[in-house]
Amino acid sequence: MEVSNATLTAYIETLKEHNVDPCVLVSGTSLTFEEISNPKGKITWKDFETITNNTFDTVGEEKTLTSLKITGVDNDDLSVLKKICASTIRTEGIYWFFCACVAKLFYKNLTFEYKKVKSGHVQLKIIMKRGHKCFSNFTKAYASAFEGFPTMIGLGPAQSSIDETSPDPIINLYFKNTIGFWNPFSYFNRFFSSKTNVAQLLSELDAGKHEQDLLNKELKNLNEELKDSNRLNESLLRTIMHDLNNPLAIMRLKAEKLLNESEDFNKKDKEVLNRASENMYQVINDLKNFHLAKCFLQDEVFNILECIKDSRGHFQEKIEEKKLDVIIKSSLQNHFTLKGNKVTFTNSILSNLLSNSIKFSFEGGTIYISADEVEDAVIITVKDNGTGMTSSAVENFFNSNLSESEKGTSGELGLGIGLTQVAYFTKQMNGKIIVNSKSYSKHPKDHGTEIKLIFKTDYHELIF
The missing domain is CATH 3.90.1520.10 (H-NOX domain)
Known part of the structure; x- marks a missing residue:
């Protein structure tokens, strides 16, 4: 050879x-x-x-x-x-x-x-x-x-x-x-003794190596989680500073106007001040809800259709205010369930998707919510024909970064943490997200956002 x-x-x-x-x-x-x-x-x-x-x-x-x-x-x-x-x-x-x-x-x-x-x-x-x-x-x-x-x-x-x-x-x-x-007898005794010792040593080394591999893998996962958490917290801090700065500046100007007796504080001033305080409240409330959802994760079996209907009910007033039509369709059986945390699934995933659709929908628009079982997965879709998402907003959706808040079609303002919550908690449920969005500026005749949540349904349950 x-x-x-x-x-x-x-x-x-x-x-x-x-x-x-x-x-x-x-x-x-x-x-x-x-x-x-x-x-x-x-x-x-x-x-x-x-x-x-x-x-x-x-x-x-x-x-x-x-x-x-x-x-x-x-x-x-x-x-x-x-x-x-x-x-x-x-x-x-x-x-x-x-x-x-x-x-x-x-x-x-x-x-x-x-x-x-x-x-x-x-x-x-x-x-x-x-x-x-x-x-x-x-x-x-x-x-x-x-x-x-x-x-x-x-x-x-x-x-x-x-x-x-x-x-x-x-x-x-x-x-x-x-x-x-x-002496062949002494040799064979030495040979079998060494074979036994070597086999025992190799077994101990293999067991130790396996244990070390598991520890290294666990440490690697913890490091990745820590990096993700640090990136999210840094992005969160930057966004809070940005979103609180504008309403605080407005409130400061209006407060100075109130103190200046020579200037009239009219109805428009009151509306601007009220909107600024509402925006500050929304920023703080979004942040509070996000951290509460992270702290109180529990396992329970819940009905998907009930969660969708509950989420829609939360926004009934805003839906009526913008004259929107929210259509819910589902091919799931009424008893179809998932395992996880119902409150988090409803408030931090579904409600954030629906809130985003409402915020960027034009008055009189339509929002579609559907839930269907496809092979071994359930697919939940929220689709609107609103302004669409920017490419940076879509990218930030998946890398734990927060986008600077954008005003909705009626001037709504939020922390920008909503979609980050969706991505975070969907990942916790071992789910997958698909985002398709066309902006109004580039596609004036065919615009809007469609977001699909895909969860595996082994035995119709998911472990949170």
Whole structure:
């Protein structure tokens, strides 16, 4: 074969050991991961060099060599070698057997030349065939794997050094030999004892790794929630300052006018002052309702149609004031329920959608509310033919930012937190939001906003 399947397996296991997708090994080659994990065809020496370097670059040299010291001798492709070496008396016999027999099966373009320097010291020279060149990471990888060879017969690992001063790199290995005779019974006892200890250690490491993975995942989720909360609070503070500034300025001017006895305080002044106070109240009330809804989330089963009707009832006066027609259609059964918090679902999701539609609908317009079951989901739609939403408002809908308040078609003003509440609490119910909106300025004949809420309905229930 061109290159060793065992070495490729060792690289794959090395990346898995460090929680890295082994598919990165084929980066820079024309190979697929399947071709290196089950190599039936020929993998060229150049591709093998790229795969080796990818291993070192991805994991780092120190971690790679540490892993290869283990995986280089423990992967399944070397199981026959392990059984044969287990019957040798001296450590140097392992290296001789590898160079004389096994390495010839592993590589087509190179040979390992064995030389005993003295007891406890051998040299393995890497001799490349003409037209091929040994690369540094390959020498390091095999030096590290060779360090682990003595562990197959129960001895401590060898130590290695690399001499690259000659055209053919030389790996020096220093080790301690076994005793001068071989007792097969003591060997088998040592072998099974080490297998048991290793299995126990691997089991403990695996359990610890699993627990650590769960903790890391939980910490990551908490960090994401904290970031979302901080972004929302910062945006909320900016919007409050903006929305309170205008009515406060108006109230201040009108208060000065009242104090100035030379100026008349007419009916129009009273209306402006009243509107400013109402806007301030609305800002504070929106903020209060949002935080109350976040604090009092409870599980309960509630009827969707009842929530829709309750939400419509909240705005009966505004609906009549703007002469709007609110049409409710549903293909749901009367008993169709979801699991969550009824008050939050009604006030912080449905009512905010309906309030937004009323605010930006023209006098005499129509608002459609529908609820339908489609396969394993319920879809609630609120649609109007009003002024439509700006692109920034749609974008802010999904990134926890608050838009600056825009006046409605009758001068209504709010905090701009309504749609943020919809997005926030829909996410808490594992729901999905789809927004389609066309602005009046760009689509004078076909404008308005349509918002769909989609909730999965396994057993007609959702967990809040």
